[in-house]
Amino acid sequence: MDTAVAQERENYLNASHGLKSWLLTKDHKRIGLLYLFTITLFFFIGGAFATLIRIELLSPQGNMVSSETYNKLFTMHAVAMIFFFMIPSIPAVLGNFFLPIMIGARDLAFPKLNLLSWYLLVIGGAFSLFAMIAGGVDTGWTFYTPYSTTYSNSWVIATALGIFIAGFSSILTGLNFIVTVHRMRAPGMTWFRMPLFVWANYATSLIQVLGTPVLAVTIVLLFVERVFQLGIFDPARGGDPVLFQHLFWFYSHPAVYIMVLPGMGVISEIISTFSRKTVFGYAFIAFSSVAIAVLGFLVWGHHMFVSGQSLYASMVFSFLSYFVAIPSAIKVFNWTATLYKGSISYQTPMLYAFGFIGLFTIGGLTGLFLAALGMDIHVTDTYFVVAHFHYIMVGGTMMAYLGGMHFWWPKMTGRMYPEGWAKLSSLVIFLGFNLTFFPQFILGYLGMPRRYHLYPAEFQVLNVMSTAGASILAVGYAMPMIYFIWSLKYGKVAPMNPWGATGLEWRTASPPPVHNFEQTPIVTHEAYDYTSVPAEEIEVV
Amino acid sequence: MSAPHSETHVDSVGTYVKVLLALMFCTVLTTWVAYIDLGAFSTVIALSIASVKMLLVAMFFMHVRHSSKLTKLVVVGALMWLGILLVLTMTDFVTRNM
Amino acid sequence: MSNHAHSESLELRVQFDTAEQQRDASTLGMWLFLVTEVMFFGGMFAAYTVYRNLYPEVFAICSSSLNAVLGAVNTCVLLLSSFTMVMAVRAGQLGQQKAIIWFLILTLLFGGIFLGVKAVEWKEKFDEHHIPGQAAFHLEGLQQADQGHAQLFFSLYFAMTGLHALHMVIGAGILLGLILHAKQGRYSASYYTPVDVAGLYWHFVDVIWIFLFPLLYLIDRHLGK
Numbered sequence: 001m002d003t004a005v006a007q008e009r010e011n012y013l014n015a016s017h018g019l020k021s022w023l024l025t026k027d028h029k030r031i032g033l034l035y036l037f038t039i040t041l042f043f044f045i046g047g048a049f050a051t052l053i054r055i056e057l058l059s060p061q062g063n064m065v066s067s068e069t070y071n072k073l074f075t076m077h078a079v080a081m082i083f084f085f086m087i088p089s090i091p092a093v094l095g096n097f098f099l100p101i102m103i104g105a106r107d108l109a110f111p112k113l114n115l116l117s118w119y120l121l122v123i124g125g126a127f128s129l130f131a132m133i134a135g136g137v138d139t140g141w142t143f144y145t146p147y148s149t150t151y152s153n154s155w156v157i158a159t160a161l162g163i164f165i166a167g168f169s170s171i172l173t174g175l176n177f178i179v180t181v182h183r184m185r186a187p188g189m190t191w192f193r194m195p196l197f198v199w200a201n202y203a204t205s206l207i208q209v210l211g212t213p214v215l216a217v218t219i220v221l222l223f224v225e226r227v228f229q230l231g232i233f234d235p236a237r238g239g240d241p242v243l244f245q246h247l248f249w250f251y252s253h254p255a256v257y258i259m260v261l262p263g264m265g266v267i268s269e270i271i272s273t274f275s276r277k278t279v280f281g282y283a284f285i286a287f288s289s290v291a292i293a294v295l296g297f298l299v300w301g302h303h304m305f306v307s308g309q310s311l312y313a314s315m316v317f318s319f320l321s322y323f324v325a326i327p328s329a330i331k332v333f334n335w336t337a338t339l340y341k342g343s344i345s346y347q348t349p350m351l352y353a354f355g356f357i358g359l360f361t362i363g364g365l366t367g368l369f370l371a372a373l374g375m376d377i378h379v380t381d382t383y384f385v386v387a388h389f390h391y392i393m394v395g396g397t398m399m400a401y402l403g404g405m406h407f408w409w410p411k412m413t414g415r416m417y418p419e420g421w422a423k424l425s426s427l428v429i430f431l432g433f434n435l436t437f438f439p440q441f442i443l444g445y446l447g448m449p450r451r452y453h454l455y456p457a458e459f460q461v462l463n464v465m466s467t468a469g470a471s472i473l474a475v476g477y478a479m480p481m482i483y484f485i486w487s488l489k490y491g492k493v494a495p496m497n498p499w500g501a502t503g504l505e506w507r508t509a510s511p512p513p514v515h516n517f518e519q520t521p522i523v524t525h526e527a528y529d530y531t532s533v534p535a536e537e538i539e540v541v
Numbered sequence: 542m543s544a545p546h547s548e549t550h551v552d553s554v555g556t557y558v559k560v561l562l563a564l565m566f567c568t569v570l571t572t573w574v575a576y577i578d579l580g581a582f583s584t585v586i587a588l589s590i591a592s593v594k595m596l597l598v599a600m601f602f603m604h605v606r607h608s609s610k611l612t613k614l615v616v617v618g619a620l621m622w623l624g625i626l627l628v629l630t631m632t633d634f635v636t637r638n639m
Numbered sequence: 640m641s642n643h644a645h646s647e648s649l650e651l652r653v654q655f656d657t658a659e660q661q662r663d664a665s666t667l668g669m670w671l672f673l674v675t676e677v678m679f680f681g682g683m684f685a686a687y688t689v690y691r692n693l694y695p696e697v698f699a700i701c702s703s704s705l706n707a708v709l710g711a712v713n714t715c716v717l718l719l720s721s722f723t724m725v726m727a728v729r730a731g732q733l734g735q736q737k738a739i740i741w742f743l744i745l746t747l748l749f750g751g752i753f754l755g756v757k758a759v760e761w762k763e764k765f766d767e768h769h770i771p772g773q774a775a776f777h778l779e780g781l782q783q784a785d786q787g788h789a790q791l792f793f794s795l796y797f798a799m800t801g802l803h804a805l806h807m808v809i810g811a812g813i814l815l816g817l818i819l820h821a822k823q824g825r826y827s828a829s830y831y832t833p834v835d836v837a838g839l840y841w842h843f844v845d846v847i848w849i850f851l852f853p854l855l856y857l858i859d860r861h862l863g864k
Contacts, residue, residue: 105654106653106654107653107654108654109654109664109668110664110668111652111654113668171675175668175671175672175675176668178667178671179664179667179668179671182611182667183660183663183664183667184654184655184660184664209671209674209675210618210622210674210675210678211678212675213675213676213677213678213679213681213682214626214678214679214681214682216679217678217679217680217681217682217683218682220798220802221682221683221686221798224794224797224798225794228772229771229772229773230771230772230794230797230798231771231772231787231790231791231794232686232791232794232795232798236787237771237787237788237790237791238690238693238694238787238788238791239690239791240634240689240693242633243630243685243686243689246630246633246685247630247682247685247686250626250630250682297622297625298625298629300629301629301632301633309633310632310633310634310636310637310639311636311639312632312636312639313629313632313633313636316629316632317629515653520656549732551729551732551733552729554726554729557722557725557726557729558722560722561718561719561721561722564718564721565715565718568711568714568715568718568852569711571852571853571857572707572708572710572711572857575707575853575857575858575859575860575861576860576861577861578861583858583859583861584858587853587854587857588850588853590853591849591850591852591853594846594849595846595849595850598721598842598845598846598849599842599846601725602721602722602724602725602838602842602845603838603839603842603843611667612666612667612670615667615670615671615674616670618674619673619674619677619678620677622674622677622678622681623677623678623681623684626678626681626682626685627681627684627685627688630685630688630689631688631689631692634689634692634693635692
């Protein structure tokens with residue numbers, strides 16, 4: 001393709017100019033990029049708090065910050081990372097950008113609502129940022145009562161309000177995706193021809209729509225208790241703080257799947273593309289996404305084994321928790337089977353996908369340890385739990401997010417990133433990640449509790465290893481940030497289909513035109529049918 | 542694009558009036574029955590009447606009767622998830638002293 | 640068909656191929672929004688279920704302190720507003736522009752009456768010191784030890800009726816917008832989706848009240864006699 005021609009062609013980036021054309025855009029692709037800027041900001045804010053935490057934990061004496069400040073640091077790290085980075089990450093950036101294109105639609109069903117969702121995230125983020133700057137919040141991201149309603153003197157309400165508002169961003173995005181998948185598919189795009197990334201985002205949207213409102217009402221009840229002295233959870237009036245935990249985890253356990261399911265969708269795309277094989281067990285992977293979404297609502301009590309919840313309920317929740325392992329394992333086995341006898345190329349997105357499969361498996365299996373009542377009571381509130389969920393969220397979701405960013409970057413920007421640097425960064429991140437979090441499994445098993453800045457001296461070696469790993473991880477995360485920006489100006493111009501992939505997004509120009517396709521595509525093939533890709537379109541880089 | 546569009550059904554005014562009268566009757570009934578000692582059945586009856594009223598509103602006023610399978614699935618799904626929330630939360634509270 | 644095409648193209652947004660697709664999307668979108676509302680109120684219904692189960696006698700006594708007759712009358716007012724709302728939708732289906740406006744105005748009126756009665760009831764609670772969180776809180780006929788549990792009931796009462804009323808206020812705002820647009824003649828038999836979709840919301844708010852009424856006003860009324 002001629003470079004000059006490619007640059008002159010009108011696309012969604014150069015169709016209109018000026019700040020206003022971005023802030024008032026209804027184009028799902030531009031809104032995806034707005035989300036990208038926003039969540040990147042929050043990723044670095046959350047990362048800054050993580051850095052301070054790791055520096056504090058270099059020494060066992062806790063001599064850098066006071067314990068109050070430390071409480072605020074881990075709370076704000078989690079608030080920024082979970083609600084303003086992880087939850088919106090893959091759905092709101094990559095999903096927003098690619099879900100409509102992948103089903104052959106011109107836009108989401110409700111573009112204005114989509115823009116509103118972004119503004120809600122920004123407004124919610126502004127409230128939480130204000131709280132962080134004004135003095136922070138120290139309740140832990142879980143806002144457990146009665147500490148959060150009665151005793152904490154920090155900025156609980158501003159933070160909670162921020163999360164409440166951002167929650168509606170999440171709800172409306174989910175609603176928009178579900179309607180889009182049901183009503184906007186191109187001719188011939190049947191349910192079982194949809195890419196697995198779309199299935200994964202559809203399942204995620206179900207959780208966002210069914211779960212997030214319960215978090216919203218929980219925050220409302222927290223708000224009226226703290227501000228108007230209504231006593232919904234107040235033990236002094238016969239209220240039960242454990243009820244708060246039930247309502248909170250009804251959302252917040254499924255929220256883990258809001259974070260990881262879209263990542264699994266990304267991995268399905270990457271694994272198939274870079275092994276040039278149809279995904280093994282397509283229907284199983286598709287349905288396992290929905291199964292995870294459903295089962296995820298039945299297990300929340302496993303966060304509450306030591307809360308005073310009845311033993312009977314704990315046994316029920318423990319038992320149900322094991323079922324989530326089935327669809328998760330189905331995915332891992334099917335990806336592995338897809339690789340078998342595939343024509344594998346080790347390009348950057350694939351390296352991230354390998355990272356995801358390995359780390360997610362470790363995270364998932366340690367989740368089974370924690371679902372077992374006896375084992376859980378031994379390691380409750382220790383670094384074992386911290387390591388477990390970081391393997392899922394950072395080892396899983398973050399790997400998938402970066403894999404997806406590399407996979408689709410040429411399509412989003414029309415530029416290739418430097419492959420050598422990208423491969424290097426994926427290795428640095430993989431090593432840094434494991435050095436940061438694997439020692440935490442050991443620390444936790446040995447009994448180091450989470451959320452303390454003081455610890456016995458014998459834990460120092462492992463903590464220093466963890467901090468060293470975190471600094472490597474930080475370098476790894478800074479690298480893509482730099483070369484992605486670099487590539488915007490100096491990167492090679494991306495062809496239409498640099499990976500020889502099958503999705504509809506690779507059948508339109510890079511970057512795509514404003515309404516995604518010159519004419520509405522008509523789908524005649526299954527997803528991942530590599531015989532359907534015209535040979536002349538593939539310009540493997 | 543997928544779901545075939547169902548034709549618009551225009552219900553008669555008489556249908557709506559009958560539904561309204563049924564709803565009002567149910568309101569009077571539930572208020573009256575609350576003053577009678579039925580033991581544990583008081584709650585059951587109150588909730589049953591409320592459910593009937595909900596069904597009337599949903600089926601007629603919200604046109605679920607004429608709606609697609611998808612809409613019906615959405616309604617059933619919402620009630621199921623509400624059920625999950627209530628039932629699993631109560632598994633804890635009703636077994637606290639066992 | 641050809642005379643429809645003109646009015647359809649006026650309202651058809653660029654992402655849709657047909658007016659039918661656009662309407663189906665709006666309707667599904669509203670139903671999904673109502674799902675989120677079910678779960679939103681669901682959290683409070685869960686809290687209610689837990690506490691009513693823990694303190695059944697106190698809840699019955701608190702419930703009897705509410706005015707059941709006023710509640711029943713108000714329920715009927717709300718049901719009436721649902722009736723006029725569905726009549727507005729029907730007028731939309733038939734393209735009767737005048738009737739749309741009048742039925743919407745009636746709906747707004749009944750909604751307003753409902754909120755007015757609610758306000759009177761709340762004021763009564765203030766006068767009777769049935770406001771949780773205040774030092775003066777006291778419910779007659781209960782021992783000191785049970786006053787806290789009574790506060791739980793009234794916390795739920797205010798949270799649930801308050802959020803329901805908030806939804807009514809939002810609904811009233813939507814109705815106002817619809818009335819203005821209807822006066823401009825925007826709705827016709829081929830395009831009345833906003834009225835239809837707003838109707839779904841209004842009926843949903845009605846359904847919530849259908850459950851709130853027996854749960855809050857009618858617990859074991861016979862005990863009070």
